[in-house]
Amino acid sequence: MRRILVAVASTVCGVVALFSYRTSTMGAAARPSAATAPPGPVPSPTGAAAARPWTGAGSSTGADSPSASPTTPTTAAGGGSASSGGAATTVNGTAVATRWSTVQVQVRVSGGRLVDVAALSLPDSSNRDFSINGRAVPVLRQEALSAQSAKIDTVSGATVTSRGYISSLQAALDAAHLGG
């Protein structure tokens, strides 16, 4: 009887509260030792320059990695400064725990267009990041495990606009793997 509707109880569906840890994550972000940055617009250029590239390199420019920006549109400024063009805005997303790590997305918007996406917090497989996370690690790790129960690779949802992207789970899933 394939035409019979099957009511799927939400509990049976395995509703996963993926973001329930946001408060604690953001709390951790406020500590001096945290690797994440406060969500919201970043004063330019100092904020942008402080953002670590998602290549995993320790330098702040990523200039030593030719593969650092494989998908950066040509309209994106090369450096962290937003002085050229004058319209670029840098915004930090919310720190989000994924199945692989805690990540935070930073996007640059110029003329209403998203011109660059970077991850502020790198996957835990980076030893460097592991140490930077410091005392925040136990909390984040525990919360990441609860998100891990869903073990999802991607999210299908009603049309995701670029404005909503920065705080989305998809952005976190992407950021965990930007740069390989």
Place this chain on the structure above:
Amino acid sequence: MTAGAAPAHAPSPPRRAWVEQIMGMPVSVHLRGPAALGDTAAGLVAAVFDHLRHVDAVFSTYRPESDVTRLNRGDVRLDACHPWVGEVVTLCAEATARTGGWFDARLPAPGGGTWFDPSGLVKGWSVEAASRWLADVDDADFCLNAGGDVVVGIATADAGPWRVGIEDPGDVSRVLAVVEAWAGGVATSGRARRGLHIVDPRSGAPATGLQSATVVGPSLMWADVYATAMVAGGRESVDWLGGLDGYEAMVVTDTSEVLATAGWRQGQPEALPAVVPGGHRQDRI
């Protein structure tokens, strides 16, 4: 079936993601497997983005110089447009027929009257076509997500299916279910992100009844068309979709009920429907 995840202690396969904004939405590509980090893969990913940008230039209703805009203005005839436009016009007509009118590319124009806006079909059509570049990446699985519509493929034997979370339209920080997909598309349409952006072609009024509809099946384009049609059609469309071969759906109603077609396996995420290589859904167990 050996579809299970890799052994718990096996090293994770190399994995890499790319993101660009095209057509006003984030488009991300994930590759997973030995070839994911290579230059060949990067080149094919670039071809995906190039294809979508080209499609946008032809079809965007926001661009005054696009073929579709000029067609709507009456500046050009259909036979003078890019050949893609004629192909899409034909597909839109087929979509209207297949959905009994729930999908219709003749939509209310901003200034009154109606115009040709094939965006609801072009998205899935172009993303599915672009994904064929990724099928050429030997030794890497791909997952292409364009604004919440997903097409996947598996080329390696190591990592198991892609796990696609279905967003809760009432709380986009949660997922309602997980679909394990080996090949094919997962499309979700709804009103969560853009307000009432789907119109019931029969009444011309904003659609009511469903907050979102997710359709899985071998073709992302048709999954997306069907999902859009379901939001326009409301609750009764679940019964309709359940009668289509190869496609299954899960919907969230305005009262936050979750309904699914009979072939959509309920229960634990692992039991939800899988799409197997070759573009055909797994037989029901």
